[in-house]
Amino acid sequence: MNDPRVADALALWGLEGCLVTLVAARENQVFRVEALSGPLALRLHRPGYRSRAELASELAWMAALEGRGVKVPRPVPANDGSLCVAVAGTFVDVLTYLEGTPLIKDGQVAQDADSSETAFRLGGTLARLHDISDEWNAPAGFVRPAWDVEGLLGDNPLWGRFWENPALTRHQAELLTGARRAAQRALSRLGPDLDYGLIHADAVPENVLVGDGAVYLVDFDDGGFGFRLFDLATTVNRLQRHAPDGAASRRFLDGYLKARPIDLRPLPLFRLLRSLTYVGWVIARIDEPGAAARCTRFIDEAISQAKTYLEYAKD
Structure with missing residues (x-):
């Protein structure tokens, strides 16, 4: 080396x-x-x-x-x-x-993985992570990023000002700006009642290893304080990309709910918030190989989530 x-x-x-x-x-x-x-x-x-x-x-x-x-x-x-x-x-x-194989690598599901069972176990693992984190007394000086209202929707979000992504069309920027305002209002209203604590914040299939019937979580780089529904939305959004029928994401949520109760009704809000973060994240990486294609995908997903959420919020 x-x-x-x-x-x-x-x-x-x-x-x-x-x-x-x-x-x-x-x-x-x-x-x-x-x-x-x-x-x-x-x-x-x-x-x-x-x-x-x-x-x-x-x-x-x-x-x-x-x-x-x-x-x-x-x-x-x-x-x-x-x-x-x-x-x-x-x-x-x-x-x-x-030792394990990423649940998804280069867009492909691990050949030896039962995706339904793995999704269920992953839900239970995240539930256990949340429970243990609540019980744990963090040492003095403990500091991690906060995926709170400011970290997600403030003037300087943790992953960047998504509404200013230069690849957005004017119409797209207006839609995401409107979604941001709607999300700010919703979080201000719901915030005090939401489950908040330490979260992994990046439990996507690429950070889930499978092997010998076990599920391992790696890459805690972005772990910190945040809404537990944001943790769930991170995984659900990515599972939906690879399994659009929703079966894997439902199994994931079933695994979580079996181990830990949570009100899933605000999940559409957090699926929107998660998708917005990637539109901000890619701004600083736009010159990296493959970033243009990722940026287009992130924007398309965020626009879809914004439209879905704004319709949901009308009800």
Whole structure:
């Protein structure tokens, strides 16, 4: 591995000489490390995206979830006990490597996965994650992003000012701006009664691993405080893309409801909110390979969700 940061990080964890393979290079770079004790995941975090305090909080939360039986990667401390270390200006951490196949990769459902059963188990896993997070006493200094009203619909949302995406036509921008106002009114009215707490915020099929009859959740990069229905909407929207008949998303919701009660009536609002975030997210990445096609898809999905929600809101 030619990146000197990787070699320096390996030394901090006592992993010198281990075989290292790059397995993902999206928001973060993730390497598989063949350690004597078993495979590990070495993560080089995107500079400037998360602070040390945010990353330490993410790792503490993941450790709490894993310790209570949720199948997520477990943080592995460095030789000095640190969970997160700065190497040449890049924050680095190490996790246990979960063997499994993404539920969906490159648009294809894993061949050995029962998508209906996996969707049901995923719903139960998210319910368990929410329950444990509510029971857990976060350490002092715990800080994670907030997918609250401001984070979703404020003047500077977490993932960008979606209504200003340059690819929007004037009509599309007006529609999304109207949907934003309607959503702000609805959230102001519903907010006090909604289930709010720590959420994964990105439980899409690409972040769900299946293997040996188990369901694993990875990539807590955007996990933080938010509405539990936003967590559900994230998964439902993506499942609907791959299974338009709604069978997989219904099984997912059944799995959640079997483990944890929640009022699903406002779900259309959160399906809209989730779709809007992607229209903002892609703005800063518009020059990346494939971004133009993704941008078009995100806009089409958001426009569809906006029309559906505005009709729903009339009733």
